[in-house]
Amino acid sequence: MIENLPGDSVLNQEAFLFGVATSAFQIEGAVGERRPCIWDAFCREPGKIRDGSNGDIACDHVARSEADLDLLAWLGVDAYRFSINWARFLDEQGRIDPRGLAFYDRLLDGLAERGIKPFVTLYHWELPQHLEARGGWLERDTAARFRDYAALAATRLGDRVEAWATLNEPWCSAWLGYGNGIHAPGRTGLGAYRKAGHHLLLAHGMALEALRSESKSVPVGIVLNDSPCLPASDQPEDADAARIAEAFHYRWFLEPVLAGRYPGLADELPEAQQPPIRPGDLACIGAPIDYLGLNYYTVERYRAGGPLGFEAEPPQGTTSDMGWAVDPDGLRHLLEELAERYELPPVYICENGIALRDECVDGVVDDPRRAAYLRDHLLALDEALRAGVDVRGYFHWSLLDNFEWAEGYTKRFGLVWVDYDTLERVPKGSAHALRQWLGARPGIRRGTP
Numbered sequence: 001m002i003e004n005l006p007g008d009s010v011l012n013q014e015a016f017l018f019g020v021a022t023s024a025f026q027i028e029g030a031v032g033e034r035r036p037c038i039w040d041a042f043c044r045e046p047g048k049i050r051d052g053s054n055g056d057i058a059c060d061h062v063a064r065s066e067a068d069l070d071l072l073a074w075l076g077v078d079a080y081r082f083s084i085n086w087a088r089f090l091d092e093q094g095r096i097d098p099r100g101l102a103f104y105d106r107l108l109d110g111l112a113e114r115g116i117k118p119f120v121t122l123y124h125w126e127l128p129q130h131l132e133a134r135g136g137w138l139e140r141d142t143a144a145r146f147r148d149y150a151a152l153a154a155t156r157l158g159d160r161v162e163a164w165a166t167l168n169e170p171w172c173s174a175w176l177g178y179g180n181g182i183h184a185p186g187r188t189g190l191g192a193y194r195k196a197g198h199h200l201l202l203a204h205g206m207a208l209e210a211l212r213s214e215s216k217s218v219p220v221g222i223v224l225n226d227s228p229c230l231p232a233s234d235q236p237e238d239a240d241a242a243r244i245a246e247a248f249h250y251r252w253f254l255e256p257v258l259a260g261r262y263p264g265l266a267d268e269l270p271e272a273q274q275p276p277i278r279p280g281d282l283a284c285i286g287a288p289i290d291y292l293g294l295n296y297y298t299v300e301r302y303r304a305g306g307p308l309g310f311e312a313e314p315p316q317g318t319t320s321d322m323g324w325a326v327d328p329d330g331l332r333h334l335l336e337e338l339a340e341r342y343e344l345p346p347v348y349i350c351e352n353g354i355a356l357r358d359e360c361v362d363g364v365v366d367d368p369r370r371a372a373y374l375r376d377h378l379l380a381l382d383e384a385l386r387a388g389v390d391v392r393g394y395f396h397w398s399l400l401d402n403f404e405w406a407e408g409y410t411k412r413f414g415l416v417w418v419d420y421d422t423l424e425r426v427p428k429g430s431a432h433a434l435r436q437w438l439g440a441r442p443g444i445r446r447g448t449p
């Protein structure tokens, strides 16, 4: 399935890491063994989650972690990206919860036994509910609490971590959680978006410092999502609209991290929508990172209009079950454009994948579209590498079908099917194809150290 990949591709070389990704709330379950987080509360609000579900059991990964680690080894991946649930790791007083520590210890040890490199994210959206009760990301103090959490995680787990990521997709936490409210904690408003966004970025900068001092030799980065924002026509006003949309959404997070400043759009915002910047904040946020994690799924098209000056056009061409346009060349475009515009550190594609209406028939899940999606995105990535963009690895989203946030369990992104009644795992056709390719990469010998 990945045969078309040229033999001399960097993707075939040992230094290029191939992995799969998951996140804590989406797979862990074991809700009774941790403190509540904002997603527990949000799921209990009627109408917020499409199928009325929650993360109480999810994929029951905490209880089934050994079997899931075996799946990773069976696939033959070099690396595994997962996240720590803050509300499992620490208690309300900010002290380590021994049960949480034991679970993440087990996971890291299990990965080491299997020779798989752990890429660990500290925040994939599970703010502990007791911090939400104190204002959540609208409070500057939450950034300081995150720094303390990062320092403890580094001290207790850092010896086995290959790379840390502070935050996953702060745009989603800020815009979807505080701007349009479709994610937890479900607040709305442009002022809240900017405020939460700034405190998240500050949390990243403060945690970066803490991680650097506690786990010295481990690279630290952040994972940002970005979709190229393209004009819906060749009219100059649509080109402007696309630029505003890009600055409003994705570059609002990328530019402070990579260049220590907000996009120029910030100067045009009314007072009530300004981020609450204090002296030193931008230097802290823009401190050099060891790598940039990028999550790529789709491209977006914009037309001039609406209260914000831009309106999204319906996606063109083939779409996923999320309704997102499938556009592999957008990945090449994004990487080349970012490399041209910013001084980029090494990049890892930390998420890329497709939701499909998979079905399990007689124990078999045939998903050729996922295998083709993966191949086409790897080919696009290969082009960007040939154009000189320094990408060091690729993580497919996701290892398992899982809780897709406001969509509940209605969307399946996994390489491995999960039967939510029995919690049985069934590797899909794409997982078999990927395993075959990973096993056949010329010159790569992996195994337990």
Ligand code: IFM
Residues within 6 Å of the ligand: 023, 026, 169, 295, 351, 397, 404, 413
């Ligand atoms: O499932 C999510 C993940 O948690 C964050 N990035 C996008 C994925 C697909 O929507």
